[in-house]
């Protein structure tokens with residue numbers, strides 16, 4: 001586990017079905033969680049300096065989750081944070097449809113992409129204020145998180161999907177996880193899960209500590225932290 005001292009701290013937030021799927025077989029926008037869960041998600045986003053999500057998630061939803069609840073906007077103001085966290089899209093190809101509603105939302109947008117992907121969006125401007133080229137494939141997350149911290153982003157909310165999160169898990173840079181278990185079954189061998197990618201061998205599995213649980217109606221809210229080898 002890399003120290004979080006010099007890098008952005010990462011909090012993954014996901015809703016999944018009772019059989020561990022984060023969307024359906026057609027990879028549509030996941031809208032199966034309750035208004036309570038969406039409020040919880042917005043709270044985590046409001047506490048962040050930046051929000052990280054994969055291009056697959058953006059393509060499914062077409063928009064990002066901005067902070068709208070007046071009390072959360074006020075909370076950010078009280079903490080001298082900008083009104084909205086920076087929305088950082090990860091897209092290796094940079095192949096994103098500029099007609100998406102996302103590009104009309106009043107939020108700061110950054111793009112994390114390969115040098116080739118960066119070419120598509122140069123120069124930085126209205127679509128993306130900042131373009132962060134990844135110098136390696138796969139992304140060397142520790143360096144990228146160090147860079148994001150140096151750019152003023154101390155806390156990142158990571159909203160998925162399973163491909164992006166797999167990269168972070170494989171490099172052991174997930175610090176915290178909020179998982180909402182929702183009362184439905186979606187099934188499907190190839191349906192996305194919270195962590196896709198190649199997977200880890202059991203002896204390399206990342207260990208978590210359960211910090212809090214709660215239930216609301218038929219949903220279970222789980223809050224985990226990465227368990228440090230020192231026992232923290």
Ligand SMILES: NC(=O)c1ccc[n+]([C@@H]2O[C@H](COP(=O)([O-])OP(=O)(O)OC[C@H]3O[C@@H](n4cnc5c(N)ncnc54)[C@H](OP(=O)(O)O)[C@@H]3O)[C@@H](O)[C@H]2O)c1
Pocket residue numbers: 013014015016021022023024026027028029030053054055056057058060090091092093094095112113114134138139159160161162163164165167192196
């Ligand atoms: N239930 C939930 O809480 C939840 C949350 C989020 C998403 N979802 C669901 O998850 C599905 C999408 O998941 P997904 O696994 O297909 O997509 P994803 O992880 O959102 O996106 C995958 C894409 O992100 C880009 N990417 C990932 N890691 C990258 C990295 N390190 N550097 C640069 N680019 C990177 C690549 O984009 P390019 O192909 O452009 O190179 C990759 O193809 C959607 O159906 C959505 O509804 C559910």
